[in-house]
Amino acid sequence: MLQLDELPDGVPARVVRLDAVDGLAARMRALGLRPGRELAVVRRSRLGGPLQIRVGTTDFIIRPHDARLVAVEPVDEPDRTGPR
Amino acid sequence: MRRVALLGMPNTGKSTLFNRLTGANARVGNWPGITVDLLSARALFSDQPAEVVDLPGTYNLHGFSDDERVVRHFLENNAVDLLVVVLNATQLDRQLGLALQLEALDLPYLLVVNMHDEARARGIVIDAERLERSLGVPVVLASAKFGPGMDEARRLIARELRRSQPRRAAAATLAQDDRLESRLDELFAQTVQRPVVLGEDPTSRLDRWLLHPWLGLPLFLACMFVVFQLVYSLGTPLQDGLAWTLEQIRTAGIEPALAGRLPEWLTSFLLDGVYNGVGTVFSFLPIIVLFFVGIGLVENSGYLSRAAFLMDAFMGRLGLDGRSFVMQLMGFGCNVPALMGTRVMRSRGLRLLTMLVIPFSLCSARLQVFVFLTTAVFSPRWAPFVLFTLYLASFATAFLTAWLYRGRLRSDEPLLLELPPYRLPTLTQVVQHAWGEVKHFVRSASGFIVAGVVVVWLLTHLPASAPVAGAETLAGRLAAMLAPVFDPLGIDQLSSITLLFGFVAKEVVIGAMAVIYGAGDSALQGVLSSRMDPVQAYSFMLFVLIYTPCLSTVAVLKQESKSWRFTAIAVLWPLVVAWLASFAFYQTARALGL
Numbered sequence A: 001m002l003q004l005d006e007l008p009d010g011v012p013a014r015v016v017r018l019d020a021v022d023g024l025a026a027r028m029r030a031l032g033l034r035p036g037r038e039l040a041v042v043r044r045s046r047l048g049g050p051l052q053i054r055v056g057t058t059d060f061i062i063r064p065h066d067a068r069l070v071a072v073e074p075v076d077e078p079d080r081t082g083p084r
Numbered sequence B: 001m002r003r004v005a006l007l008g009m010p011n012t013g014k015s016t017l018f019n020r021l022t023g024a025n026a027r028v029g030n031w032p033g034i035t036v037d038l039l040s041a042r043a044l045f046s047d048q049p050a051e052v053v054d055l056p057g058t059y060n061l062h063g064f065s066d067d068e069r070v071v072r073h074f075l076e077n078n079a080v081d082l083l084v085v086v087l088n089a090t091q092l093d094r095q096l097g098l099a100l101q102l103e104a105l106d107l108p109y110l111l112v113v114n115m116h117d118e119a120r121a122r123g124i125v126i127d128a129e130r131l132e133r134s135l136g137v138p139v140v141l142a143s144a145k146f147g148p149g150m151d152e153a154r155r156l157i158a159r160e161l162r163r164s165q166p167r168r169a170a171a172a173t174l175a176q177d178d179r180l181e182s183r184l185d186e187l188f189a190q191t192v193q194r195p196v197v198l199g200e201d202p203t204s205r206l207d208r209w210l211l212h213p214w215l216g217l218p219l220f221l222a223c224m225f226v227v228f229q230l231v232y233s234l235g236t237p238l239q240d241g242l243a244w245t246l247e248q249i250r251t252a253g254i255e256p257a258l259a260g261r262l263p264e265w266l267t268s269f270l271l272d273g274v275y276n277g278v279g280t281v282f283s284f285l286p287i288i289v290l291f292f293v294g295i296g297l298v299e300n301s302g303y304l305s306r307a308a309f310l311m312d313a314f315m316g317r318l319g320l321d322g323r324s325f326v327m328q329l330m331g332f333g334c335n336v337p338a339l340m341g342t343r344v345m346r347s348r349g350l351r352l353l354t355m356l357v358i359p360f361s362l363c364s365a366r367l368q369v370f371v372f373l374t375t376a377v378f379s380p381r382w383a384p385f386v387l388f389t390l391y392l393a394s395f396a397t398a399f400l401t402a403w404l405y406r407g408r409l410r411s412d413e414p415l416l417l418e419l420p421p422y423r424l425p426t427l428t429q430v431v432q433h434a435w436g437e438v439k440h441f442v443r444s445a446s447g448f449i450v451a452g453v454v455v456v457w458l459l460t461h462l463p464a465s466a467p468v469a470g471a472e473t474l475a476g477r478l479a480a481m482l483a484p485v486f487d488p489l490g491i492d493q494l495s496s497i498t499l500l501f502g503f504v505a506k507e508v509v510i511g512a513m514a515v516i517y518g519a520g521d522s523a524l525q526g527v528l529s530s531r532m533d534p535v536q537a538y539s540f541m542l543f544v545l546i547y548t549p550c551l552s553t554v555a556v557l558k559q560e561s562k563s564w565r566f567t568a569i570a571v572l573w574p575l576v577v578a579w580l581a582s583f584a585f586y587q588t589a590r591a592l593g594l
Helices: A022-030 B014-022 B066-077 B089-105 B116-121 B128-135 B150-163 B177-191 B202-210 B216-258 B264-282 B285-300 B303-318 B322-331 B335-344 B348-360 B364-377 B383-405 B427-461 B474-481 B483-489 B493-502 B508-516 B521-531 B534-546 B551-561 B564-591
Strands: A013-018 A038-044 A051-055 A058-062 A070-074 B002-008 B027-029 B038-045 B048-054 B082-088 B109-114 B139-141 B416-418
Touching: A013 A022, A022 B089, A022 B416, A058 B089, A058 B303, B002 B014, B002 B066, B002 B089, B002 B150, B014 B038, B014 B048, B014 B082, B014 B109, B014 B150, B014 B427, B038 B150, B048 B150, B082 B089, B082 B150, B089 B109, B089 B116, B089 B177, B109 B116, B109 B128, B109 B150, B128 B139, B128 B177, B139 B150, B202 B216, B202 B303, B216 B264, B216 B285, B216 B303, B264 B427, B285 B303, B285 B322, B285 B335, B285 B427, B303 B322, B303 B383, B303 B416, B322 B335, B322 B348, B335 B348, B335 B427, B335 B551, B348 B383, B348 B551, B348 B564, B364 B383, B364 B508, B364 B521, B364 B534, B383 B534, B383 B564, B427 B474, B427 B493, B427 B551, B474 B483, B474 B493, B483 B493, B483 B534, B483 B564, B493 B508, B493 B534, B508 B521, B534 B564, B551 B564
Parallel strands: B002 B048, B002 B082, B082 B109, B109 B139
Antiparallel strands: A013 A038, A013 A070, A038 A051, A051 A058, A058 B416, B027 B038, B038 B048
16 A cells, blocks of 8 residues: 555556645535545646646645645556546 | 536636636626736626626635635535536546536536547547436536537526526535545446547657656756747837827827816926826737746647746745746836736736736836936946845845745645646637736726836826925935935935836936936936945935835736735835845945945
């Protein structure tokens, strides 16, 4: 299991757990980031800037220290990028 | 009257739908229970008049963030006959959750599944009938941007209005997300089909360049440069034209009409004071409109959140985000549209911090003053370098301010920003947006601007026996009183009077100098170079750069923050910084024997 900020770019992974609370957790869920969903890190900006995440058809950016609160498990299906 | 409220997540085309439903006659208004303005307009739905309210974009109805609270409080304090929930057809996997929350709150609603054209292009098929049956509410597939589905939407709104009763949301808490989410997944699986593998779309291809680790930033700055070039190449002739027209109306129309009929002081008050002052401010309108168009383009195209991605590593440390940086750059054109553009930032703390920073941006009006002064006082070899250091000072004061206030004006919203696909806004969208903003600005700021102009005229023209803006006027006496404040900056009393004029608008500073020194614009450069040495001139320019930009900016600071306290800080803080910067520069330079 990894923290989302440790997940290498382009590797599909499944959300295992959210350690965020209240507002942050609600926003994550509203953007589709919740246990069971598949995601991938599309790219990350330099110098510790945000990560671009793709969940389903939604792309969004998240700061590394927020991404740390998302536990993910890489999925062994290298030729699929979208969830389900 | 019946009331219809539009509700949806950000990036669903809710505002476009609002404009489609209501035309362009929206007004800004206050509502019980909330502190922000909402757009509303009247519209007819098959002969039934209704008031349509555009609620802020919200991800859910929990009420964690500022916007979510606004929506919740609105729904709890205002009875609504029908909620129109706008969803992005390509993202139903998560957006249907909002509808389920409304169901939980027991409010009457219908669904507009917007951007259906985009969904179809991506191979997404939506079973609207099944969705209707499962939710028990009407569902319309539509494209508010291009029009399909809008007649159907209007018809259904009319039908629902005939049946529904006005209702208020109970102040209850929402059920656990988990239950709604399993229902959401079930609903999505039953009603939406999408291709297993989505091909690489144009947005991903563009992003490979525009968000490139090394090329992203230079490309971003180049884009901003192009926007500026466009605004100025179109705006400057328009601005000159408007100023010329106002001057013609004065000399050919008003002056002959008033001649001999009014006492001289009243003519001077009306023409030199009110007409010229207000005219100067309003001749900036074309530039303001064009900057709104520019901001609208950057915002609606989806590039604004990309700027956040590119700049966040740096701006985040200052308590700002990349969108603040875009607005700060826009401020280099004109502070007014940049301040109004901060509305995209939904967290109040972040927004106020950005609004505190923008007035330090060296706008085009200040640039006019600096170009004039540097060519008058500095040699051609040094002048460009001097100008460049003023730009550096502009950034330095802005970043210092953000850094100092970042603890006090804190963003309570996490930076989780959607990167929507690139979209080209239609001409109507852009023009409607710019027009609405300018109308709002003129309506709310004009009273304040007229008052400011009148005060400055009185200070520089009373008592009537003294020469205009001379040492005998109230302004002159004020300058004498303030001499101990400005002497250590190397700014003499006559120059400090021009700072008072500069409070109205920076571009009148040069004109005011011409009046005070009794020299025409052409002779003024000679007079200035004999009265100010380079150190004094630079100290003066630093002060002009940093202190209150202009009346319009102050008016907009108030209009947007709705807080006199914040407005006072946003005016006083730059004054303090201006004094300290000029003082430090002037005293250091003199101590070094310059």
